[in-house]
Every structure is written in C-alpha cells, then in structure tokens.
Amino acid sequence: MIRVGVGTPRQTQIPPLEIPRYGEGRLSGIRCLATGFEDDGPQEGSLTALARQRLDALLLFSLTGTGFTRRGGGAAGFIQHGYLAHLIPTPGEGTDVAQSCQVLGPLSLEDLAKDSLLDLVNSLETEFLRNFTAQRVDSGRERVLLVGVQTQGLDDLRFEEGLAELERLIDSAGGQVVAVARQKRERPHPRTVFGAGKAEEIALQIQTCGATLVAFDRELSPAQVRNLEIQWGVRVVDRTEVILDIFAQRAQSQAGKLQVELAQLDYMLPRLAGQGRALSRLGGGIGTRGPGETQLETERRVLQKRVTRLRQEVRQLQDHRERLRHKRQRDGIATVAVVGYTNAGKSTLVNALTHAEIYAADQLFATLDPTTRRLLLPQSDGSPPQALLLTDTVGFIRELPHTLVEAFKATLEEVTSADALLQVVDLSHPAWEHQLQSVGKILGEMELAPGPMALAFNKVELAGIEAINEAKEKYPQAVFVSAREQTGLETLKARLACLL
Ligand SMILES: Nc1nc2c(ncn2[C@@H]2O[C@H](COP(=O)(O)OP(=O)(O)OP(=O)(O)O)[C@@H](O)[C@H]2O)c(=O)[nH]1
C-alpha cells in the first residue's frame, strides 16, 4: 500500500493505532520519502516522527532549487543530496531523539542507490527482534513508563514520594519501571492531561524506552485515558488501576476475590458508559486481570446486575463476620486490630507476637484477608495471663481508592469493630510521618468503634537515629520494636495489657 501525505514528516504522521505492525517489536513497514530545500539533513521534528512511527527509514532529499516546467504541466527539479535516517536497535539512555536514530548523509543519489534499502530494513528488523525477544525473556514483565504530574499545591517532596510509591506499586503488581516522566502543570488538561508538546515528548519516550504501559500517579478520567491511548498507542492506567490489579493478584480467599471483583466493577462501570477503551484489555498485564474483556463486552445492564449480586454477597459476608465477632465478645476476649500503612510490617509483627505463619513479604498489599490469632499477655502482678485476639488485616495507602474502601467494607469491619487498635509504622521509611498521617486520615473517615489506640514504631534497627529521636519526641507514648529482630516485643505486650 502506498500512502501519500503532503507536508513535513512530522505533519504527515499516521496515528499509532493505524500503523500496520505497531508495537510488535519490529519496524512499522512504512518508509517515508520527503523533500526539502534546505541541505542540512533531517531536523529534530522529522527524526521525532521517524521514532514515533517506528518508520523503516526516512529518506530526505534536498533540492537544488532549480528546475523547469514540463510540457503538458507539472514542474521538475534536481536533487542535490539525499539523507538516510533510521532507528538504532540499541539506543542510548535518555530521551534525546538523536540518540535513537542514525543519519547518513549528505549522500549522492548514486551512493544512496548502491545499497539495498530492503537489506538494511531486514537486518535492522532482525536486530530489533533479537533485542525485543531478549527484553521479553529478560523480564517477562510489563515495561512501564511512569508519569508524574505535579499540580499546584503539591510540594516537591510529596510529589517525589508519590512517584517512588507508584514505582513500588508497579513492582508489586509485577511490572518494571523503565523510565519516569515528570511535568509541572497548574492543573491537568481535562481531555489530555498535558499540552501537545509534552504529550509528544512522552510519545517519543515510550518508543525509545520500549514501554508497553504508561502509569499515571493520579486518577484519570475515562476520556483522558482514551485520548492518551489513541495518541500513544500503548495502554494507559491510573494509580487506582494499579492498586486494583495488585488486589486482584493477591486475593486468595473467596471473600477476598468477591470484594476485589466488586471494586473492579465499581471502577469500570462509569468507564463503560458509551466510551470503550481505545485498546484491548485482553492479553494480560497490569490493569487487565479480573472480570475480563468478555464481560466488558456484554451489556452494562448485565454488569449492573452482577454488582447488585456481589453487594448482596458482601452483605452476607458482613453478617457472617459479625456473628463471629459476637461470639468472641460473648467469650469476653478483647480484639485488637493491627492497622498501618502497607508494608509497615504488620504481618511480621503479628507472626512474631503469636507465632503465626501469616504471609509477609516486601511487597505492597501482601495481606488482603484478615487473620486473627490469640495472644497471651503476662500480668505484672503474677495473675494468670490475659488473652486477647490480634487481627492482622489489609494495609492502607495514601488516597486509598474509594472503590476499594467501599468494596472492602466487610474486611475493614475487623478494624472498625475492634476493641482497640495497634498502629504499626515503618520508622525506616523516609516518609514515615506522612504514612502515619495518611493512616490517621483514613481511620478518621471510617466509623470506628470507640476504643484506645497504641502506636508501635517498627523496623527500628533500620531507622536512623534522627528519625528515632524525632518519633520519641513527637509520640512519647509509642513503643519501639523490630518485628524482624524480635526486639521490644515485651514492652509492646505490656503496653497492650495497659490499654485494655
Ligand atoms: N528490617 C526489618 N524489616 C522488617 C521488619 N518488620 C517487617 N519487615 C519487612 O518488611 C516487609 C513487609 O512486612 P509485612 O509484615 O509483610 O508488612 P505488612 O504491614 O503486613 O504489609 P501488607 O500486608 O503488604 O500491607 C517484609 O519484607 C518484612 O520482612 C523489621 O522489624 N525490620
């Protein structure tokens, strides 16, 4: 097929979704011939177009500016030089377009004609494919470009903390962050988040770093996702989708799966209204797990019915859990819910205290399902030890997506109905205080049963002395522990005994 575009290579770009072989780790099958009067080779705009569309090659001919008019109409001119530009299979680091292209020239037409363009394209493709396969074998993971938008009122520290956290989230979801793009903007553009220039720059970055997914550090509107996917030709997800994806992967129990599905449908339903996704959610990867495309294709009405049924099941789950709690109350044993930011070490601490074997790992949202274990607290006056029930549950995160809070009501009731709370904070984390505040904020939005709260600073063996001193000064009631090294546990037990 020959397609003729009039204008500069940049102006005649074909939208990514219309390119025949887009995103297959090879070139697009399109060669671009362009002419111009200047004789200084392809400019950055043309090279950007080359990289963006993964053109097989770009041939630029400079004209002499002299010529003649043909009999019968039409003008003819003379070619001065030719330039041949193509992509390099192993581009350098960074986002500079020049590093991802090679430009040959100025060449005479004879020189240009000497080598077969087809051979060049074939050998380039072989090399591209080799790299592509190597990348795939190397990781088997989604290659993610992280995008941060620093809006007005978001200071540098919080912004960077948010990006670092998103990187951890991606990692926990099984993806690999290959590049990060940042932009300051008063507020996101309602349709495309960015202006045209920045969107173009990111498009290029997607190509140069071989990203298969773009993840934003914020929530996006359905229209924004759609517009950006059309423009960039890769899937675009927001922070909520990444979190939902982790939850979908972690859900083990029937109850967990039920709540995750409800959260995902709640998230998707408003996004289905008339505006489908530009790109398929089929085929695996972050943001594709869960109810799946087949269901998305079916009527909204059917999904709505499913949501209603899921809600009923969640209500039954709530009733069931409530009966269990009543039984415990009748037995007269107090419950303490362990709360805290995700990865603070809650499960490790409950394991250390009760010799339980709850799954604990250096991942965000390692725990989804609540586990309750019995803990005996020795009494200082020598009377028989006091028993309490310690419940480990799902961790919190800054701006916990609303759909999750709603869907996880049954699980979170373990927290809201507990007699007391034990908040665990990872003191070795640079953002420990913000994390502590985020947890406080989320708890503040929940209807908690009235009861005391103890504070435990964890991972003290990793924490810096300044952090420890600062925490001691600001939170004099807190206990300092290391769940991993099993230090401070007796003090913590004594603190819990006083609490109840
Ligand atoms: N160095 C150190 N690491 C710890 C300590 N406590 C927990 N960890 C590690 O921190 C990581 C997270 O621990 P988890 O117990 O899974 O944390 P969690 O709060 O249950 O996290 P989620 O369930 O994901 O919300 C694991 O790799 C633990 O080994 C500690 O006292 N010191």
Ligand SMILES: [Mg+2]
């Ligand atoms: Mg846990």
